[in-house]
Amino acid sequence: MKQSAVNGKVPISLVINKVRHELDVEPWVTLLDLVREQLQCTGTKKGCDQGQCGACTVLIDGQRINSCLVLAVTRDGAEITTIEGLADGADLHPLQTAFIEHDAFQCGYCTPGQICSAAGLLREGRAHTRAEIREYMSGNLCRCGAYTNIADAIEDVLRQRVSTKEAAE
C-alpha cells in the first residue's frame, strides 16, 4: 500500500509529452498545477480551477480529462499529453492548423483546452454531425464566443478524416 511519507510527498512516475518524469509530489497537488508550476508546461491553462470551464483539458492515456480535478498522485504511471505534445515536431496537429485556418479563437485562453478536448473527441469517434460536435465539446467554454468557428474547425478535421478513410478503402 503506497502512502505519503513524513514530508508529505509521494514518489510517482509520469510520461508527459513522451518524456518520462520521476517526481516527488505532495498529494494535494493537481495535475494542472504540476504541469504548469513544476514542469513549466504552461500551455495548459487554469480557468475556473473547479471543473466547469475545460481550459485545463489534457489527454490522460488518450482520454480527455479536466486536469484541475485530478490529484497528480492518483495518476501514477499514466501517459499525459498536453497542448505542447500534440504537434509532430514542426508539423502542427491537424486540429491546430484548422483552428488557425478557421480563426477559431479570439483571446486564445481556452484554445489549448479546446484543442486537447477536440483531439479526445476525434479519438472517441462518436461525433459525426455538427450537433454531436457541439454536444461533445460542451465541456469547453469560450468566453469570447468563438464557438461557431471552433465547431467549423473540428468539423473540417472530422470531414478530412472521413474522406481520407474513404479514399483508403
Added chain:
Amino acid sequence: MNRFEYVRPDTVAHAVKALADRDARALAGGTNLVDLMKYEVTRPSRVVDINHLPLRQIEPAPDGGLTIGALVTNSELAWDPRITKRYPLLASAILAGASPQLRNAATTGGNLLQRTRCYYFYDPSTACNKREPGSGCSAIGGVNRIHAILGASDGCIAVHPSDMCVALAALEAVVNVEGKDGKRSIPFSAFHRLPGSEPQHDNTMLQGELITSITLPASDFGSNHTYLKVRDRLSYAFALVSVAAALKLEGGEIRTARVALGGVAHKPWRDPDAEQALQGQPPAEAAFAQFADQILRQARGQGENDFKIELARRTMIRALRQAAAGTPQKQSDKFVL
C-alpha cells in the same frame, strides 16, 4: 486545500480499514471531492485513493442482470454495448450529465455520492445545515431557483444533482457496499435519503462503508423509455427538472410504469402509488396528466423555484408521451418531441 495523509490501498479490505477514520474520504475520479476540498467544504484528514482496487468490471449478475464495479467510469458505462442494448435509459441519463471530460473521470460509485450543488453548501461563509449541522439554511428565503419542490424540510431544501441516479432509481438498481462489519446491499430507493432534521447525511451508508458495485436487475423496458432533462443551457448544466420514464405496454394498456424525477428533491423522486395508478390505463394524455398531478399534490415552491412545479408537470407528461411512443429523447440533438 487542506493538508492530508494519502494512502493507496490495493484491496477493498485495506481500503475499508483506512476509511475507518471519521475524517477519511475515499477518492476515485475526483470530479466532486477535489472541488469540495478546494472550496474547503470538505477537509479530510486522510484521502484514501481507491483507484487501484479491482472494481472496474461490468459482469453478469446471478439473476440475469448486470453488476457494475464502483470504479467503472461514467463514459465506459454509457458506451458499453451491454448497457446501450439492455439499459438504454441508463446510458441516456449518463450522457445527459456533465461533459465528456468529467464523464471520463467520474465513476459509478462517485456519481452516487456526489454532493448537492446548492450555492450555499459550497460557500463556507454562509449558514448551511448540510455543511455545518445546526447553522441554519441560507437557501430558505434566499436564492433558491434550483432548489427542491418535493420532500424538503425546514432544515434543508437542497436537491441531488445526479442524472445517472434518476435512471438507476427507475431501474431499481441495488447498491452493494462493504464496511468493517461486512457486505450489504441497499435497494436504490433506500440509498439516498430525504433531509429531515439531518441534512448532513445524503444517504444511508454507515461511517467507513465503501460502495463496491451496483447491480442492475434483469428487467427490460424495450423501447418504451426516455430520459428528458430540462436545464438552463442546452448542455453541461444541472437539471432544473429531469424525468426518467420506463413503461411496459400490453394490449393498448400500461402494465408497468416506472417514473423517477431529478432536480426536484434531495433524492431521485418516485411515487409508487402514482405509478400503480397508471396500471391498466391507456398510455394517453389524460392518464399522464393525472399521474403528474398526483405526484405534485405535495409539491411546495420556495419562491424563486415555484416555476418548477409546472415545469415538472409538463416534463413528466412529455416524458411519458416519449416513452409511450417509443421515441426516447436524444441527448445530442436537443429537439424535443
